[in-house]
Amino acid sequence: MNYRLIIRPEAELDLEDAFTWYESQETGLGSEFVRAIDNCISTIGRNPLAYRLIYQQARRVLVRRFPYCLFYIVEEDTVFVIACFHSKRNPKDWQDRLS
Incomplete structure (x- = not known):
């Protein structure tokens, strides 16, 4: 199955803030x-169900080398x-972003 991937605007802001800080x-x-x-x-896109549910319908993947996590849901x-x-x-x- 091919999954569409959408990065929500608030997640985009998280990424921009972290990028700016590291830079x-x-x-x-x-x-x-x-x-x-x-x-x-890319890993999520290949197999989003590979990561376990950690809260309600949210899943988490750890970012290698950096102390960050990506949180996502599959619908x-x-x-x-x-x-x-x-x-x-x-x-x-x-x-709080899940509600």
């Missing part, structure tokens, strides 16, 4: 972060990325 720490590090995110998104043939959060952030922040 301000070291030139090129933001780009490495984006490549790691792209790898996660029929569409994957919605709802958040990209640092693993130390309060989970209630991304959980």
